[in-house]
Amino acid sequence: METPNQHSWQLLQRQSPAAIFVMLLRAAISLIRVFWPVFVGIFFKVNKSDDTNSFGLYAQWSVIIFSFLAIVYAAIEYFYYRFQVINNQFIIKSGWLNKKNISIPLDNIQGVHLQQSIWQRLFNVTGLKIDSPGTNQNEVSLDAIATAKAVELRQFLLSSTSTIQNESHIVSATNDKGWSLSIIDLLKLSITANHLQAFFLIFAFGINIMDDLKRILNIDGWGAIESVSEKAKSNTLLAISILIGLVAIISVFVSGALTINKFYNFTILPVEKGWRIAHGLLKYQQRLIPYRKIQILSWHANWLRRKIGFWIVDIKIIGGNSLRRKEQLHITTTNIEQVLTLVPQYQQSPVADTSSGFLINDAYYKRKLYIIILPITIIAIAASAYWLHWHSAWITLFTSIIYIHVFIYAKTLRWNINAEGLQLYEGVWGRKFTLLKWQKVQQVIFVQSLYQQKNNLASLKFKTAGGNVSIPYIAEAHAQQIANEVMYLIEAKEINWQ
Amino acid sequence: MEVFTNIEINLAELPKFEQVSFNKQEVKYLVVKRITMLITITVFVIISALAYIFIKKIHNNATLYAMIGTIILITLFWLIADTIGFKYAGYSLREKDILYRSGWIIRKTRMVPLNRIQHVSMQSGPIERKYGLASITVYTAGGDDSDDFSVKGITTETAIQLKEWIRSQISNSTLENSITDGDTEPA
Numbered sequence: 001m002e003t004p005n006q007h008s009w010q011l012l013q014r015q016s017p018a019a020i021f022v023m024l025l026r027a028a029i030s031l032i033r034v035f036w037p038v039f040v041g042i043f044f045k046v047n048k049s050d051d052t053n054s055f056g057l058y059a060q061w062s063v064i065i066f067s068f069l070a071i072v073y074a075a076i077e078y079f080y081y082r083f084q085v086i087n088n089q090f091i092i093k094s095g096w097l098n099k100k101n102i103s104i105p106l107d108n109i110q111g112v113h114l115q116q117s118i119w120q121r122l123f124n125v126t127g128l129k130i131d132s133p134g135t136n137q138n139e140v141s142l143d144a145i146a147t148a149k150a151v152e153l154r155q156f157l158l159s160s161t162s163t164i165q166n167e168s169h170i171v172s173a174t175n176d177k178g179w180s181l182s183i184i185d186l187l188k189l190s191i192t193a194n195h196l197q198a199f200f201l202i203f204a205f206g207i208n209i210m211d212d213l214k215r216i217l218n219i220d221g222w223g224a225i226e227s228v229s230e231k232a233k234s235n236t237l238l239a240i241s242i243l244i245g246l247v248a249i250i251s252v253f254v255s256g257a258l259t260i261n262k263f264y265n266f267t268i269l270p271v272e273k274g275w276r277i278a279h280g281l282l283k284y285q286q287r288l289i290p291y292r293k294i295q296i297l298s299w300h301a302n303w304l305r306r307k308i309g310f311w312i313v314d315i316k317i318i319g320g321n322s323l324r325r326k327e328q329l330h331i332t333t334t335n336i337e338q339v340l341t342l343v344p345q346y347q348q349s350p351v352a353d354t355s356s357g358f359l360i361n362d363a364y365y366k367r368k369l370y371i372i373i374l375p376i377t378i379i380a381i382a383a384s385a386y387w388l389h390w391h392s393a394w395i396t397l398f399t400s401i402i403y404i405h406v407f408i409y410a411k412t413l414r415w416n417i418n419a420e421g422l423q424l425y426e427g428v429w430g431r432k433f434t435l436l437k438w439q440k441v442q443q444v445i446f447v448q449s450l451y452q453q454k455n456n457l458a459s460l461k462f463k464t465a466g467g468n469v470s471i472p473y474i475a476e477a478h479a480q481q482i483a484n485e486v487m488y489l490i491e492a493k494e495i496n497w498q
Numbered sequence: 499m500e501v502f503t504n505i506e507i508n509l510a511e512l513p514k515f516e517q518v519s520f521n522k523q524e525v526k527y528l529v530v531k532r533i534t535m536l537i538t539i540t541v542f543v544i545i546s547a548l549a550y551i552f553i554k555k556i557h558n559n560a561t562l563y564a565m566i567g568t569i570i571l572i573t574l575f576w577l578i579a580d581t582i583g584f585k586y587a588g589y590s591l592r593e594k595d596i597l598y599r600s601g602w603i604i605r606k607t608r609m610v611p612l613n614r615i616q617h618v619s620m621q622s623g624p625i626e627r628k629y630g631l632a633s634i635t636v637y638t639a640g641g642d643d644s645d646d647f648s649v650k651g652i653t654t655e656t657a658i659q660l661k662e663w664i665r666s667q668i669s670n671s672t673l674e675n676s677i678t679d680g681d682t683e684p685a
Binding site: 441442443444445446447449450463484485488491 | 603611612
């Protein structure tokens with residue numbers, strides 16, 4: 001019999017006091033994200049030498065009072081937030097003025113996940129999230145409980161619920177060792193990240209804050225750019241080189257940092273009927289992924305990562321919330337063999353050779369050209385001719401690149417089907433494989449545009465609980481046959497898709 | 499003990515969705531769509547007129563003609579889309595699934611096996627209620643709202659019957675799944 005000194009989950013208990021700090025921090029980060037220009041403005045206005053700035057004084061006191069109230073609120077929330085496991089239910093009681101009582105039958109629990117941000121690590125506490133279905137209930141979470149206690153609680157909950165009892169073996173029950181990423185792997189991953197994407201994001205963000213900078217800090221970003229471009233006219237090549245260099249450095253740094261933050265300490269360990277995946281620097285997460293939850297399995301690599309054999313495996317799973325939420329997880333592999341060890345857990349059929357399979361109809365890229373690319377090019381040239389004169393013709397270079405991209409995509413895309421599922425292979429500079437099991441399909445959608453109707457073509461879309469997979473521009477008869485066969489395979493077998 | 503069978507499946511004999519006959523939407527539904535269109539266009543015209551009156555910058559003939567032209571084009575396009583789309587739209591029930599097709603420029607035929615339906619709901623707007631019409635929405639797992647399909651333009655009685663029939667099929671399907679749940683999929 002348990003004594004009150006032991007972790008008796010039947011007793012009503014509170015989180016670690018560190019939860020107060022975690023709650024405050026989360027609220028502060030959310031506020032800063034939204035109101036950072038206001039805070040910066042207040043800060044600079046307050047620090048002006050003009051002592052008669054009463055606005056600054058009011059702002060200072062507002063911040064102090066608001067902070068004090070936030071601390072008091074967080075303390076009250078912490079004091080009234082308690083949990084227990086009793087009568088086969090996980091119960092959370094919270095709220096002071098507005099009392100709330102959440103009861104989750106243990107059998108309804110779909111998953112229990114641990115998360116540890118850098119701040120939680122400082123206090124040796126861990127956040128715990130419980131997934132449960134239900135149309136009105138969101139996932140339940142504890143912000144901060146002692147790490148050892150969190151692991152114990154998770155183990156207790158998993159062993160108590162029959163829904164995921166088969167996945168309750170936290171300790172590896174297989175002979176597979178799994179793998180993890182070394183520091184060298186992490187560096188390679190960060191260097192080969194999609195820097196172009198980061199560049200456009202930074203560029204867009206920079207444009208967005210230009211006006212804020214001028215308003216708050218009196219920094220005229222646009223003026224600075226104009227004066228630099230005036231000077232650069234005399235030495236265009238140098239200016240462009242410097243600009244490209246700056247952009248490259250910033251993009252590489254940002255995307256590299258994001259990649260390291262995401263995949264730091266990455267480990268994957270096969271457990272019985274699933275994988276245990278852990279990763280994260282600022283926010284360390286541990287997830288247990290049952291194989292049966294995987295809806296779509298795919299892996300991809302950009303052109304640089306293909307050279308060094310790095311592939312990212314994307315797992316689309318069904319979330320626990322009312323069977324309505326999709327989630328995507330990423331597993332990093334350092335060679336294709338690691339990818340191929342994961343595939344049999346989802347699909348038994350071997351992965352087809354990339355040179356085999358069906359192609360899509362040429363009408364795909366031709367339609368993109370006539371319906372989208374050409375009209376946009378003409379409109380863009382016409383709209384910009386007034387300012388750019390003959391230089392607007394350069395737009396055709398840009399749109400030609402897009403067309404070549406679409407052409408290569410259409411010629412590369414291949415698909416294979418068998419009784420088990422669909423395999424899709426695609427990509428232009430990078431490559432992507434997608435696997436879909438027919439048993440995971442929720443809905444089949446047969447699509448025909450006006451052009452496709454007249455030319456006996458069609459597209460197929462397969463909807464799963466984790467996302468969609470499409471085959472565009474195939475022969476109408478072939479698409480009908482596939483749709484009929486897939487419907488038969490789903491309906492004839494009595495296998496539960498979950 | 500169940501007798502083991504392994505009958506060859508003739509793919510040519512599989513049920514074909516393209517040969518299914520679809521039940522059309524009620525003619526009154528076209529009237530409902532026209533009324534909805536009229537209300538929406540009217541609201542749009544009022545907002546445009548107010549914008550034209552109160553925003554001095556756009557107070558010129560070019561803008562006025564552009565606004566009128568846009569409204570006329572949208573109305574025409576909407577009318578044509580509704581009319582042609584109405585002719586094509588329909589639903590069908592089969593023993594193991596439900597089908598719904600819709601669209602004009604882009605035609606879609608959605609097929610949902612009954613054993614994949616999570617739940618079904620019935621709804622009826624004020625204009626639909628006036629004409630005794632309703633629609634039912636079929637929900638499957640994990641999807642966005644755009645992926646759930648609604649069978650629209652049916653009478654309220656038909657909608658109730660459909661909903662109850664689908665619910666009974668879902669219950670039977672759930673019972674069969676729970677009985678056979680001990681079977682595991684490959685891997």
